[in-house]
Amino acid sequence: MTTKVSEQAISEETIGQFRASLVSMDRSIDNAARVDLLRALEELKASCAGAQALLAADLDAFTRKDRGERGVPRSYQGRGINAQIALARRESAWFGTQHLNLARALNDEMPHTLRLLVRGSISEHQATILMRETACLTVQDRAALDREFCCDAAILDGCGTHQLTERIRARTAEIDADSVARRARKAVRDRRVTSRPAPGTMCWLNVLLPAAAGTVVYATLGRDADSVLAGGDERTRAQIMADLLVERVTGIGRATPTPVTVNLIVSDQSLLGDGSDPAHVHGYGPVPAAIAREWITLSGEDSETMTTVRKLYARPDTGALTAMESTARTFPKGLARLIELRDRSCRTPWCDAPVRHRDHIRDHSRGGLTSAANGAGLCAACNYAKQGSDWSAEPVPGTRHTFTTTTPTGHRYSSEAPPLPTPWAGPDAA
Ligand SMILES: [Zn+2]
Known part of the structure; x- marks a missing residue:
């Protein structure tokens, strides 16, 4: 087998030398340096995935071009490229196809996402979500969404995979509500x-x-x-x-057919008119406005659901509930539910686990109030992690609920609550 590379190309040997340096790395460093290195290596993995995507796209393009020149019919030109990629990556062909689809979409239609991946700012998994969730859009709409979410690494910073999926789904439902709603009905x-x-x-x-x-x-x-x-x-x-x-x-045991309240957060325009702003179903994620309206019509008798919906939307940031405080150490039921609906999933950046604990951001023992501002929904694991020594957190005043967590090495992470649905102002809105 012969390989042809230019002088500037990264050689397998260079990468091999770097890997060897990892094997023999100096481990006598302090904890802050360990955390920094963990982060740097994670970014390197993403960069590697970006480079792999570029290489896979080139492999695909050059293989097809070569086969075309040799008279191979167009429908056969791409055959087996996915398997080549899969073998090289030591994964199943199914994954090979996924990698190739990702590589082609990023290379041909999503340059901003590709750039962030190569720079190590987003992971391969996040890039895959961006690719998969925008597949139903036209090339132009997809390009617009690519620019909107990935023109700057800060836009998706701290966004977990579940949250990312929801944000992209919500946006695609806005951009092309018809195709998303059609897809949803077909998917049934x-x-x-x-x-x-x-x-x-x-x-x-x-x-x-x-x-x-x-x-x-x-x-x-x-x-x-x-x-x-x-x-x-x-x-x-x-x-x-x-x-x-x-x-x-x-049929063993007894069924209790009492209706359960489903919390649907929806904008007035989407609820009462023909707005395209997607609704958010607690415990599921965004659904197209048209589907939400159908759903509400079907469950119209359940007035409690409607009441919850309207109250939540009416005053998303200044409502009486958000100012609610309690002298109790534990969060009362109404306040706990508000925090859960506001936070949707665990508030730790990148964690998407369901909310299991309503945590005092500033500890109750340090004077932290039992209030919406000082409360955060966390999963059990994150709540236990935060209870470890040298962890601290503080609420940050602002329009949207925010707090920062400081880890034992002094690294600070900010968490902002997800936005509530608002009517879309139109394509020219800043
Ligand atoms: Zn968590």
Whole structure:
């Protein structure tokens, strides 16, 4: 096998030497230096993925060109390129196809995303989400979204993968509401139940459902598991939810058909008129405005849902609830729910886990108030991490709820609550 490289090309040897330097790296450094190095290497991995995308796109283009010149029919020119990539990356062909799709989309249609990836500012996974969630758009709309989200690395800084998916979905639903709504209605046909084996003689039972049905099933199981837990039960919440599912599907046990409240945050324009501003379903994410209206019509009798929706939207930042304070150490139910709906998922940057704890940002023992401003929704793991020694956090005043967390090495991370839906001002809005 012969390889042809120019003088400036990065050689495999150069990379090999760098890898060797990692193997023999000096580990006698302080913790701050360790954290800095962890970050730098993470950026390097993303840069490598960006370089791999460029190489895969070139491999694809040059292979096709070469085959074209040799008279291979167009429909055969791209064959097996995905497998080549997969083998080189030591992954399945399915992943090879994903990598190739990503490489071509970034190279041909999403230059800003590609630039951020090569610079190490976003991960390969984030780039894949940007590619996948914009696939239904026209080339022009996709280019506009690419520029909007990736012209500056600061725009997506601290955005976890789940949050990123939601932001892109919300924006695509705004830009081309028709195609997203059409896609959503068409996707209903794909609903199904599948299962695959899991380690330890377990089984994953997967159900693909329309968002409305899926969210209600999950919320119902969670709510009923909570009431079983409240009555005293040795099982965990997750175990009870799984047991309840089996009981109800198989008919063992008793079903309790009380309706469950689904929290839908929606703008006035989308709710009452024909606005295209997507709605946010708590526990699921953004749904196109048209689908949300259909959903509301179907569940019109559930007045509690509507009340929750309107109150939340009416005064998103100055509402009486946000100013609510309590002298209690634990967050009262209404305040806890407000924090959960405001934060949607764990507030730690890059963490997308569901909110499990309502945490005092400034510790209660250090005079932190039990208020919306001093409260943050965290997952259990992040809450425990924060309770470790030398961690601290402080709320930051501003229009949108923000706080900073300082880690033991003195690295500071800022967390801003996700925006509530607002009517889209139009393509010329700044
Ligand atoms: Zn978390």
